[in-house]
Amino acid sequence: MPENLNLVEIASKHVLLQQSRKALKARCPFHKDDTTSLMITPQNNFFKCFGCGAEGGPIEFLMRIENKSRTEIVNGLAKQGFPL
Numbered sequence: 001m002p003e004n005l006n007l008v009e010i011a012s013k014h015v016l017l018q019q020s021r022k023a024l025k026a027r028c029p030f031h032k033d034d035t036t037s038l039m040i041t042p043q044n045n046f047f048k049c050f051g052c053g054a055e056g057g058p059i060e061f062l063m064r065i066e067n068k069s070r071t072e073i074v075n076g077l078a079k080q081g082f083p084l
């Protein structure tokens, strides 16, 4: 996992993040979420949804939110100058 991809930064462009004790919480953008099922732990650069089971790192988040394959995401990031 590329270190310079910050999941919190990426996620904050798509969802409203709320600070909770150990993690950040948000309404999950991957299913119809009336609560804040999505948890992001900044230390691990990792997200997990307790509603739909989506989980992963920055690449997985982008794949789901942009509905693209891993290759498309990685190529897109490379074009933006991320050394992957």
Ligand SMILES: [Zn+2]
Pocket: 028, 029, 030, 031, 033, 037, 049, 050, 051, 052, 053, 054
């Ligand atoms: Zn979800």
